Amino acid sequence: MKLKRIQQVENYIQQQGSISLDELCSVFNVSKNTIRRDVNELEKRGTLRKVYGGVVAVENTLVPYENRTIQYQEEKEKIAAIASTLIKENDLIFIDSGTTTSQLLNAISPDLHFTVLTNSLDVVNLVASMENIQLILIGNSYKAKTRSFVGVEDEELITKYNIGKAFMAATGVSISNGLTNSDLLEYRIKKMIVEKASDVYLLADGSKFNKSTLLTYAPLEKVDTIITTPNIPAEYQIFCQEQGINLLTTT
Incomplete structure (x- = not known):
């Protein structure tokens, strides 16, 4: 309940811009x-700053999806291209x-x-034109801000799939807090997928490292x-050398 409330408080402050503690x-x-x-707690994470009698949202704490797509575009494409070579015939994969x-x-x-199992609208749209890929959609409610489907009524359904490879995203990556994101509903799906998948692949450009947000869905050593x-x-x-984590970098 505490984590859910803090998420709701964060979202409300971001929507309002500034607000009093009494309100x-x-x-x-x-x-x-x-x-x-x-x-x-939110101040520690850089979400807001305190002012007399209230709080003010930190500008650009959550970059809109459209802007995040543009940021580091070339690096993202190179990372995705490397990841695509890891998909083999008859694989069962999750794309975050x-x-x-x-x-x-x-x-x-x-x-x-x-x-492909996914909760991403963009992935669904791509698969729609690829006749050799079987698609399984996860999530029963659409979240426009992240172009993703969230919420799972029957969580046992996910655990029934023998997911071979999970290609995961993260808002922040750190050694102490692991893979993090800020949405409670997305967090639950990510956590279940990582626990179930045989191999977990993290796709993240260098700007995501040494950062963390509200919720840890997996430790980095996972x-x-x-x-x-x-x-x-x-x-x-x-850390990767010590933990036996394979590190692939773009050129």
Whole structure:
């Protein structure tokens, strides 16, 4: 309940821009001590800054999906191209929602036969024109901000699939907090997929490292392969060597 409330508080503050602590208490029906703890947590994560009697949202905390698609476009395409070579005939894979993972199928041979599970609208649209790919959609509610489907009524359904490879995205990546995102419903799907998949591939450009957001859906050591740009911090290269994580970088 606490994590869900903090997510709701964060979203509300982002929508309002600025708001008093008294109004937050009224909206969420909690004490001022509780809302102060929530605000302190969000301040640590860089979501907001405190002002006298209230809070102000930090500008551009959540970059719109359209803008994130444009940012680091060439790097994202190169990462996705490397990831596409890892898909083999008759694979059962999961493709996460995200601006890098959504490009994964662009470099795939049209003659390759495999099955895709996804909650990404962009992936669904791509698969629609690829007759050799079987599509399984996860999520029963559409979230326009991230172009993804969220919410799973029967969570056991996901665990029934023998997912061989999961190609995952993350809002932030850190050694201490692992793979993170900010949406509670997306978090649940990501967490279940990582726990079920035989091999987990993280697709993330260098700008995502040494950052973390509200929710950790997997520790970094759970990843089998990281596909990224060459500019990631040295400590992550060392971490991958120590943990036996395969590190693939673009040129």
